[in-house]
Amino acid sequence: MQEAAPFPPPPSPPTVAVTDLACRRGDRVLFSRLSLRLQAGEALQVAGRNGVGKSSLLRIVAGLAPAFAGSVGAEGRVGLLDERPALDPALPLGRALAFWRRLDGAAGDDLARLGLTPLLDVPVRYLSTGQKKRAALARLLGQDAAIWLLDEPLNGLDGHAVELAEAITAEHCAAGGIAMIASHQPFRLPAMRVLDLSAHALSEHAA
Amino acid sequence: MSRVAALLRRDLARLLLGGRGGGALLPVLFFLSVAMLYPFAVGPDAPLLARTGGGVIWVAALLAAILPLDRLVEPDIELGMFDQWALRGISEELVIAVRVIAHWLSFGPPLMLAALPAAALLGLDGRTLGIVEVGLLAGTPGLAALGVTVAALTAGLRGGAALSGLLVIPMAVPVLIFGAGSLGTGGTSGLALTAAASLVLIAIAPFAGGAAVRAARG
Numbered sequence: 561m562q563e564a565a566p567f568p569p570p571p572s573p574p575t576v577a578v579t580d581l582a583c584r585r586g587d588r589v590l591f592s593r594l595s596l597r598l599q600a601g602e603a604l605q606v607a608g609r610n611g612v613g614k615s616s617l618l619r620i621v622a623g624l625a626p627a628f629a630g631s632v633g634a635e636g637r638v639g640l641l642d643e644r645p646a647l648d649p650a651l652p653l654g655r656a657l658a659f660w661r662r663l664d665g666a667a668g669d670d671l672a673r674l675g676l677t678p679l680l681d682v683p684v685r686y687l688s689t690g691q692k693k694r695a696a697l698a699r700l701l702g703q704d705a706a707i708w709l710l711d712e713p714l715n716g717l718d719g720h721a722v723e724l725a726e727a728i729t730a731e732h733c734a735a736g737g738i739a740m741i742a743s744h745q746p747f748r749l750p751a752m753r754v755l756d757l758s759a760h761a762l763s764e765h766a767a
Numbered sequence: 768m769s770r771v772a773a774l775l776r777r778d779l780a781r782l783l784l785g786g787r788g789g790g791a792l793l794p795v796l797f798f799l800s801v802a803m804l805y806p807f808a809v810g811p812d813a814p815l816l817a818r819t820g821g822g823v824i825w826v827a828a829l830l831a832a833i834l835p836l837d838r839l840v841e842p843d844i845e846l847g848m849f850d851q852w853a854l855r856g857i858s859e860e861l862v863i864a865v866r867v868i869a870h871w872l873s874f875g876p877p878l879m880l881a882a883l884p885a886a887a888l889l890g891l892d893g894r895t896l897g898i899v900e901v902g903l904l905a906g907t908p909g910l911a912a913l914g915v916t917v918a919a920l921t922a923g924l925r926g927g928a929a930l931s932g933l934l935v936i937p938m939a940v941p942v943l944i945f946g947a948g949s950l951g952t953g954g955t956s957g958l959a960l961t962a963a964a965s966l967v968l969i970a971i972a973p974f975a976g977g978a979a980v981r982a983a984r985g
Contacts, residue, residue: 624850624984638854644847648781662773663855703855 573600574636574706574738576621581630583616589628590616591760600706603729603739603749608757614742615642617757618709621740636738639705641713645696647684653695654680660699674698674724689716697725708732708739714747770857771865778869782835791873794831795881801827802885813890820889821899821950827885828878828903829939832910836935837928839870839918840980849980859977863915867972871911879903895950898958902946905958909942909965910935912972919976923983942968 575598582592590613598604606614619625621632622640647656653676671677674694679687687695693716700708708729714722726748729739733749741747784790805823806816840863843849852862879900886896917934921927941964949957 622850622854624853640850640854642847642850644845644850646847646851648777648846650781659773659777660851662776663770663857699851705854 572635573736575599575633576635576707576738576740577633578621579631579633581617581620581632582628583613583620583625584628585613585616589762591757592629592762594630594757594760596755598738598740600736600738601733603733603741603752605747605749605752605754606740606742606757607744607754608761610744612757612761614757615711618642618711618740618742621707622709634707636706637703638707638709639700639703640709640711641696641700642711643715645684645692646699647692647695649685650683652681652683653687656684657695657698657702661702664703670701670728671698675721690718690721693717694721694724697728701728706737708737710739710741710743712743712745713741714743714745771861774857774862774865775869778866779872781838782869782873791877794834794874795877797834798827798831798878798881799885801830802888806888817890817892817895820886820891821895822947823889824882824885824899825902825906825943825947828882828907829910829936829943831878832874832907832914832939833932833935835870835874836914836918836931839866839915840976841918841922841927844922844980844983849984859980860973863919863976863980864973866976867908867912867915867969870915871908875903875907875911878907898950901958902949902961905962906942906946906965909961909968910939912965912968913938913942916968916972916976916979919979919983922980938968 576596578594578596581594583590590611594617596604606617608614616625618640620627621634622638623632623634624640646660647653648659651659657671671680674697676691676694676698679691679695684692684695693713697713710729713725713729717725729741729747730749733739739749741749741752782790785792802824805820809815809819849859849862853859882896882899882903886899891899913935914931917931917938921931921934924930942961945957945960945964949955949961
């Protein structure tokens with residue numbers, strides 16, 4: 561278990577380095593020979609057809625899934641936003657978020673900006689998909705992570721919330737953070753690179 | 768340390784107080800209803816009840832410990848909690864160790880309290896009740912550790928809840944033999960062996976449970 565040091569060293573700029581990565585699900589190799597490098601302030605959209613391994617790539621970068629071949633290095637704290645909000649369904653939203661605030665320390669999470677203030681007394685299981693997504697975004701903001709891995713962050717969000725999610729991600733990158741976004745919807749960010757994972761897929765080879 | 772406190776606080780709110788799952792109340796009521804049914808089943812034969820009642824309390828305690836298994840580990844895997852903890856450097860082993868403590872607190876002490884009215888229903892004398900209580904104190908931590916381990920192993924399996932009950936029962940046999948056996952011999956050696964079996968299960972639980980959660984994540 562990692563305890564916070566009393567005098568933390570000055571944070572080095574976050575980086576993500578992926579070298580010659582291959583990913584396997586079951587007995588199928590989804591993609592291979594993938595190399596990329598992200599510096600502080602950069603954003604990358606991971607595109608590609610369904611099942612090409614966008615989510616798997618994010619989970620490998622997060623260290624939650626093993627790489628089949630190649631290596632992944634992430635310098636900096638990693639935050640993950642995926643389809644599971646990681647909020648207790650039986651608890652009111654305010655208390656479910658408070659659990660993560662106790663683990664993450666008192667970082668600034670913008671509940672009012674995300675339109676969550678009127679929902680704090682509502683149990684998480686009564687929230688809509690989009691409301692849960694916004695709550696998960698609040699959890700991510702509170703984590704104060706340098707590297708954001710966003711897996712289909714726009715699913716279920718209405719037009720206003722989509723713009724808000726894009727603005728928040730742009731601010732994160734402008735402040736020196738890194739964002740990797742797996743999405744097949746357009747995600748409008750200034751100076752975002754796009755990686756088409758289908759180009760690395762092994763569909764033509766026998767795996 | 769504050770992370771352990773935050774985890775323990777959440778676990779206790781879920782397991783002890785319960786919400787929709789019923790918390791600690793359901794296993795206790797189950798335990799008491801078994802103790803109440805037994806005299807109806809075997810008849811009002813006071814010496815027989817007094818002789819076998821201690822063993823019935825032990826079997827009821829074991830079965831009551833199985834009730835909450837399906838909400839010990841699996842919901843947190845489905846919610847993605849373990850992924851978020853891993854990203855924060857909180858190991859699965861730590862989470863499982865905290866959960867063993869919370870699970871024990873939510874059924875061990877309540878069952879020890881409920882053993883008092885159960886002993887009255889079965890007509891146990893004070894000496895037998897004392898051995899039962901000390902035996903439960905020594906044995907229930909092991910049952911808690913075993914329950915969390917098996918819940919982690921079966922998380923994500925189809926029919927995991929029924930399977931975990933089946934898996935716990937044979938592995939709980941050592942605790943049951945020594946715990947209930949100490950009633951017959953009346954000696955402290957049975958209680959010491961109960962505690963020893965408990966300690967083995969507690970020592971294994973964080974590592975076996977943590978590895979099982981990581982494997983379930985895939």
